[in-house]
Amino acid sequence: MDDDETAPPAAQRQSKKTSTPHIPHELVEVILSHLPVESLLRFSRVCKAWRSTISLDASVKPCLLVSPQTLQDGKVHSDTVILYRWEDSRQGAALPVVHATDMSSDVIMHGLAHCDGLILLPSEAAVRVLNPATRRTLTLPWSPGAEPPPPGPNVPLYHQSFGFGHDPRSNAYKVARFFYRSIYAPGSGECLYTTGMEVFTIGTDQHWRETTKDPPYPMLTRHTATFYKGSLLWSINEHVLGQKPPGFLRFSLEDEAFEVMPPPPSCYQRLYYVWCALAEIRGELCLALDGADMKTIELWMCDNTMNPQWNQRYSINAISCSPPYFNPIAVFDDEIVFKDWHFSTRRYNLKTKTYTDEFHMKDLRYHNPITGMLGYQGRRFAYFDVLPYTPSLVPI
Known part of the structure; x- marks a missing residue:
């Protein structure tokens, strides 16, 4: 048979050469x-x-990040801050390392914060923002606000606290630092102080900027602010203030102005700010505090920081613990994850109204990428940071 008679047409041969395999x-x-x-x-x-x-x-999908903090010479210390991903599917196995950052020169750590896949890693000496998914880390410049105030009678050991969130108007991420310029407590119940607030906009600022007005109230130091809908919410230090605070201090990331966010009116008299806990839960702001009977934990919800309309959504059995050792962290399906005491978490099912699980953070297996061993040999655990985390490609 002639070759020309069996060969496919030129157009058909060309189609076979250029066709792309289809994967369903x-x-x-x-x-x-x-x-x-x-x-x-x-x-x-x-x-x-x-x-x-x-x-x-x-x-x-969202998961939890765990960061163990250890004690050295009586102070919270970590040569390397290691973030571990914790998922139910990994029970019994060593938790995978998400990110490790050298903090050997920083000594004193503050609470971590998460926003859109970015993690705020603040300490007394330096402030870092990192994206574990992209392995990028940004070290913010030094600022005079990091320097402690002049020594005086009864001056607190720590003088600053941090917040981190997204400004919806500029579509930028901002870090805020509250600090005491001076503080003097002679011991008679009177406390004299001056405060300041600095802001650093990621991708724009080259140095920290002070706000046009100072914070109108003193904040609790080392208590990382809660981010919710463009605002950072801090607890006011009622001991330094010398009287009952009017509410939580709200710092808007849009106009960088301060306002007071009132608590639920029925809770005002029994609200002890150092013990209560704020968190974002399923798009709402959640306030956890001791119930009036001291046997329950009340969860109050609202969706507006400007004019909050609080409603008591849940009442949970306390089981011998109370805020802030009963901090709401996240919701997975119908279960709220709480941080309980310093070393464990609990899960509470909102439908069955029962506790479904308890994990002691000390019992989990941690692979230390520095030593190559499991655990933290020779170190005593101080506490565990546990926070929700959703990976993203947000640049820094």
């Missing part, structure tokens, strides 16, 4: 479901179809 979308979903989060975040840039699939994929 269902198969793509299966493949993506087995990839780590970091790979999914990169592959979300391939095309719109993949981005849509990955944005809904169960693998890209």
